[in-house]
Amino acid sequence: MTVIAHETSGRLRLRLDRSSADLWTRSAARVEVVRGVKEVRLNAPCASLIVAFDGTADTRRAILKAIDEPIAADAVPPAEADGPDLAQVVMSGALMALAAVLPPPLRGPVTVLNVAGVVLRGIRAAARDGLTVEVLDAAAISLPTLRREYLTANFTRFLLDLGGYIEASTARRSDHLLRDLLQARPDTVTIETPSGEVIELPYDEVVEGARVVVGTGGRVPVDGVVAAGAAWVNASAVTGESLPVPREAGDSVLSGSVVEDGRLVIAAERVGEATTTARISRYIQEGLADPSGIQSESQKMANRRVLITLASGAGVFALTRDWRRLESVFLVDYSCAVKFGTPIAIKAAMFRAAKGGCLIKSGRSLEAVAAVDTVVFDKTGTLTHNTLEVTDIHRPAGAALDEPELLALVASLAEHTSHPVAGAVVDLAKRRHLAHIGHEEVSFLVGHGIGSTVCGRSIRIGSRHYLEEHEGIGFEGVEALIDRLAHEGKSMLFVSADGELIGVIGLRDRLRAETPAVLRRLRALGIKTVAMITGDHEAKARQIGTALGLDLVFHDQKPEDKARVVEALKAEGRTVAFVGDGVNDGPALMAAHVGIAMPRAADIARATADIVLLEDSLDAIPMLRGLATETMALIRSNFAASVAINSAIMAGAALGRLSPVATATLHNGTTIAILLRALASTGAGRARRSTPVR
Structure with a gap:
């Protein structure tokens, strides 16, 4: 039961059990993804977890439930002490050599001593789990021992230990990638x-x-x-x-x-x-503990293959009465490459994704990315920046100010407000190095515009409604311009001096520079439909959709509509990824098969997303898609290769063409080659974005 050391509104300090210190990081990761949690900080020396949250009773209960849920021992990465056992390989090799030179009466006891561990493991596994690979190993090594074929029995034991050592070393190397990626924190x-x-x-x-x-x-700490x-x-x-x-x-x-x-x-x-590195570590460790669907299926498939091997061996012996053929068949284990190769490939992909700018919360998320055929983007902060850019500056005929003077005038007044439209105008004036124009105090009419006096002239800046209804400004002569800008999906800012319109400024959402290239790469990687959800009116939304070549544009959408759009697309049979960054994106991120949050996303968006981007750029998304499809293809090809090669080995064993020693050598060689191929997918450069973020 969790002990609450201290509590204030929206903040908990939980005392952790020092006897389970190896589980603290996993506990922190569980709490971090609870909806409503803003920040989680693990204080290891004090054995405490500090949680900042939204202060609601529901979130508090969810935090305590998450921290109290038991964590399976096998969900925690193994300690160093449980790593590859080279001493066992040396021992079985030494006993094999000793049995070869001892007098015949002593070879039997040495062989029994050498193989006893394998047999006992098989008996325990049979009692606990039924027919597993340990049972198959025990049967394969017991037969030659009982038939006094000591060389075969000892060599089989040596190959089993050597293969196990290489498998464990390969798995450990994939675990060490996290250390290579993050490095140890400084003292x-x-x-x-x-x-x-x-x-x-x-x-x-x-x-x-x-x-x-x-x-x-x-190293920056x-x-x-x-x-x-x-x-x-x-x-x-x-x-x-x-x-x-x-x-x-x-x-x-x-x-x-x-x-x-x-x-x-x-x-x-x-x-x-x-810190970023601590969050990466927690996400990856949490993700590794949640096996993907293909990983779980691989485990089930591996266990079924054990039964196939045992049944094949029994059938061969029933037809031939040849013990050596039975021994050889029992040494063909389909499950090894499948059981070990799949998680290694998943781990390698998750580490590569982290290096490429994506935090993946589980192997299931990686698998889902490979299956996605539809990507839905929230517009603001995702396809576009949260800022506007000036595209047009128009002066009615006879206006006294030229374009630079008009821009400088508007910027000089607009710098006193934090409105996004004002920010875009001020930014452009700064880039053009325009001088500030002196003015009197600025007045604000919230929701409409601003006003001031400049050189004795009354200046008003704001919406058409403000200038037309409140100030009585006429818009004759610019109606066609206004219609054109509206058709292009642009926002407009109007400027008047002494009751006359002197300028119209057009603005639009500032598209991310990388957006067009990212969308092209996604289509090249098999994405069939790219959609956008926005609260903008139809003309503005269509303009962005046309500019980017989007397949679907959902306009005039309220925040609560986003999840319904995602559900509707799923109902059409699509596999949907949603990319967003706002508080109101949480339901859509949860509704999608894969939710992807931008790095500056609200806490709830990051908590509900399956994947969090590390950099404020979309470039990592096609990298992620390519990595996911490549990983799933690797797993499938490894499985196909394992089945084909081991079937050929089994056929040779069943026909008596391969001795038990040859069968064991070929089988273990195949397994090792497939494991190394899975690990090789960690190639450094391929995971990086093609366009570095500056």
Whole structure:
């Protein structure tokens, strides 16, 4: 039962059981994905978990339920002590050599000593789980022992141990990819105090707001913003960017990045278990504990193959009465390559995805991405940035101001408001280096516009409704222009001086630069339908849809409509992925077969998504699709190869063409080759985005 050490509104500090410290990270990962949870921080030295949430009773209950749910022992990555046992390989090899040179009377006892462990494991497995690969191994090694074919029995034991060692080594290597990806956290962190003194602090004592110092060759231990200094930073281990990028005051840096040249003072924004590297670790460990559908099916298939081997051996012996053929057939185990190769391929893909900028919460999510045929994007913050851009600046005939003067005038007044339209105008004026125009105090009419006096003239800026209804401004002569801009899906800002219209400014959503290329790559990777959901009116939505070549555009959609659209597409038989970033995207992310959240997404969106992007770019999505389809194809081809090769080996064994020793050698060689092929899918460069994020 969880002990609540301290509680305030929206914050829990939970005391953890020190006897199960190896499960703490998994517990934190479970809590982090609870709807309503804003932040989770694990304080290992104090054995406590700090949870910030929305303060509701439902969320509180869900947090306590998540932390109290038992975690299966086999869901936790094995400890180092349970790794590959080279000593057992050496021991069985030594006993095999010893039995070969001993007098005949002593060979039997040495062989029994050598094979006893395999036989006992088989007996225990049969009693516990029924017919498994351990039972098959025990049968294959018992037959030659009982028939006093000691060389065959000892060599079979040696090959079983050698194959098991290589299988375990391969699996362990795939586990170590996480360590290679993230590196161990530092014991201490260099901090600059307010007085300018540089000191060393234990990693767990670093707090938000601390000024962290990282020099050449150092690894950034926090997520934050550069407060001082300049450096070339390599973030390839975290974001997949292949080249170092310059970072200076005001730029963001992620934990796990390496300073290749220079020195940075970083204002820490996220520390400890809240950093990017800690979140990656939790997501991946949580994901590895949740086997994919194909992984679960592989396990079932592997167990069925054991029965096939036993039945085939019995049939061969019934027809031939040949013990050696029976021994040979029993040494063909279809399950090994299937059982071990599939999880290794899944692990490798998840690690590659993390290097490429995606956090995948489970193997099932990876499998679902490969099956997706329809991708639905929420417009704002996903296909577009959360900002506008100026596209048109028009002056009615006879207007006194030229275009730069008009833009400078509007920007000088608009800089006093935080409205997105104002921000776009101010941004353009800054890029054109236009001078500020002096003015009197700015007045605001919320929802309509702003006004001021400039050089004795009354200036009004805002919507048509504001200027026409409140200020009595006429729009004769610009109706055709307004209709054209509206047809193009653009927003409009109107400017008047002393009761006369002097300017019309057109704006549109700023598309992400990478969006068109990303959509083309998705289609090339087999995505049949690309759709967009937006609350915009039809003309504006259609304009964006046409510009991007979208197949479906759902316009005038309220936030609660998004999930219904996804459900409707699923009802048509489509496999749907939804990409979003807002609080109101949570239901749609959950409704889709695969939910993908942008890195700046609201907490609820990240919690309900199956996949979270690490960088504010869509480039990782086609990388993810390609990786998922490649991984599923690899698993299927490995299975086909395993069945074909082992069937050929079994046929040779059944026909008496292969001795037990030859059968064991060929079978183990096949298994090892397939495992190495699965592990080789971790190739470094292929997981990276084709367009680095700057």
